[in-house]
Amino acid sequence: MSLDAVLAKIDETLPEAMDRLFGLLRIPSISTDPAYRPDCAKAADWLAEELSDLGLDAAARPTPGHPMVVGHGGGGDRHFLFYGHYDVQPVDPLNLWHRDPFDPAIEDTPAGRVIRGRGASDDKGQLMTFIEACRAWKAVHGALPCRLTVFLEGEEESGSPSLIPFMTENSGELTAEIALICDTSMVSPGIPSVASQLRGMLKDEFTIHGPNIDLHSGHYGGPGLNPLREMARIVASFHDAETGRVAVEGFYDGVHEVPPELLRQWENSGFDEKTYLNSVGYTVPHGEKGYSALEQQWARPTLEFNGMWGGYQGVGSKTVIPSEAHCKITCRLVGDMDPDRLREKIRAHVEARLSIDATVTWDQDLEGSPAAVMNISRPEFEAARKALSDEWDREAVFVGMGGSIPIAGYFKEILGMDAMLIGFANDDDAIHSPNEKYDVQSFHKGIRSWARVLSALS
Template sequence: MKESLEPVLERIGQDFDASTQRLLELLAIPSVGTDPAHHADTRRAASWLKDYLGTLGFEAGLRETPGHPIVVAHAGSKRADVPHLLYYGHYDVQPADPLELWQTPPFEPTLVEGTHGPRVVARGAVDDKGQVMTFIQAMAAWRAVHGDYPARITILLEGEEESGSSNLSAFLAEHADELRADVCVISDTGMLAVDKPAITYMLRGLAYFEVTIWGPRQDLHSGIYGGAVPNPINVLARLLAGLHDANGRVAIPGFYDDVVEPSAEELAGWAGIAVDEQGFLAEAGLTESSGEAGRTLLERVWSRPTCDVNGIWGGYTAEGAKTVIPSHASAKMSFRLVPGQEPEKIVSAVRAYFTEKLPSGCRLDLKEMGASPAIRVATESAFLQLARQALSRVFDQKPVLIGCGGSIPVVGAMKSLLGLESLLLGFGLDDDKVHGPNEKFELVCYRRGIEAHAAFLAALAATSVDAIKR
């Protein structure tokens, strides 16, 4: 591995300023896939990636979907006796609201000095444009040194991940023969610290809803009707407040029935991970944690299911007073799911909870906005062992296997539709402000991500095909 990797690492160092500028150029494209006002920008980001991959020897194109296009690119050997790697990422980003909380404009990427040196601040810096660029820049350096790739490589980049990947499953099913590979490599997760690498092996699932309670057919005067008719905001607030008990557990009947607890071995491993809980909380401006009683921080964010209200609205909210009983009130809710929980059962249980507790005189509208199961990836695969070698080479220490509280639905789709295990190599940090104002990516993490992906290619090149596919 050393012989093929050293000149690539040297090339990465020589080209790092240019790699950073390429990232800044991509980040400047406001590809907010969920916002129709940015649909043209979202397509422009896809075209930027397609064109750049073309300069790296990839046969790249935009594949149309009912939504945003999917970038598909192929390079490397077409021989059947070499490994086929499928790299997945997404080029769409979350909306930047609230804009007033950004210290610099979200789509004017800015280099700012931080605790670990320079960092880039922009929407999409770490989720997921920066992490996508780690493997693309690794391939750029590898090709510049070696002329070709040590495997067959396919890159798939979608533009709807932040809105539920609504067209991805159909695309994977339709193009299964083209996309089926030996492993799917994803960089959309994190590590423990800038010098503590990790491989994610467990992801929580997600069930998302929008609930609306309807009462009177129009807004009413609260002096005339107050106390005589149901107030949808009062009803909704009462139902939402009842979702948790006094110990922080979700109070929906049957919610925990199928939860699979971590093994004693896993819990022992987590106990050995040094967690700065106060630092974790301080990044959120807090001093005390909350949640399910009797569980450690890592258990709560990695292996326990949750329910959170993500937004709530209704009635009059402008300046001044307007004494009305609103005709309706709404909220958005997300449920993080863990191994054992079936999304369909959770969806049914949530619907039953609201239906049974809805008072007379009100009407319920519960909109299901997507559900995906929790994921555990294989930890004994040859590709994960090669990734361990690669991370150890770059960070000079062995990576830790970790869980992730977030959800990456594509991992489940890759397994169910293409039969692929995923390798989750992420380089983000807990304080990167993913989905929030002032999202960032430390440049030291960006560089080590590029180096780690290059080291993974080197480890692959140094291993026999028989050993990989056994």
């Protein structure tokens, strides 16, 4: 089937595609706030209708939370699943927005034209690039280029409580050859990217206990064990001050070095380390010695302290030795690191260093998920990379991602599918923040890119 005619149709109908995106952006589908539950249902119904217009058998399916939208259609030998989410983050603080977050508009900026509004980038604009690519295929050829299952979630921004049960109960109809995910970004503006690995996540929290009540620091200062001082000493022991490496025994089990060819792509990806660091007030990277900022972000594990507190924190002074000190930890995982075994090692590290009269308790309700490493030797990955290179007129790159996108791991764990992450957001899109935007170029070329990818995969 002719790809050129599809691309021409996309160019010709871009204004109509923008109008449809604006219609979806006007729906305030904030999943975290129960007051917006009807709006989430409205967005789900809106998308189910759009998919039905493309000839898919689609419906908004009920869950204990917000609906899942599922559509099936197309034909041919190849079968792919596409995933996106229609829910958005809250808009607070509203006073920092330059316009109504749910009244989208095109704005001219020094960097080009952008679509301004909540969800423009995360993830409504992204998922609509795929739907519009399918619309152009259907308009030109009367059919989709392959069998498709479209799977759109309404709880991604609120922890996805219904996702795993829904996927497990409906695994038969959701399983395809490979999953396509659009909830991601380009490594640099204009540099198309295919994610090859995502860091996993381990969360933990512990409390160090000392005396059974807060103590007068004049009566017990000196002989008394201070949980805050105990916490400071133990926290300092987690990292080697010279190398920046995590000092927990066995922490790096399952960590692998980046293959040279993949590292070459990263080095030529247009990533500007100085700009990346300077934009948040840094002058040098502060992770492991011997690794670039990009390697530290994508391919190396971390152990970070996200909160530490204890004792008096009000105005003025209160001369106490507190009875407790608290610490929250997260680890980003790579390669074959096992979150359950790592949790045991971290806890053993703390417990081995406790002083006499200090005890520790651990939060028992925190989760962990392994890294997702894509099998980029599959021919679909190289086919998609070439299709993106053709559209953007420069070499597309396989990239890592510093964050964690659990859905990629769920597709592998529950459905046995590899996932391919392709998105067109930019790092300055202000997702989750006031004045979120999506570049018009990202939307337009994103549609064209998905048309090329579907052609290449089919």
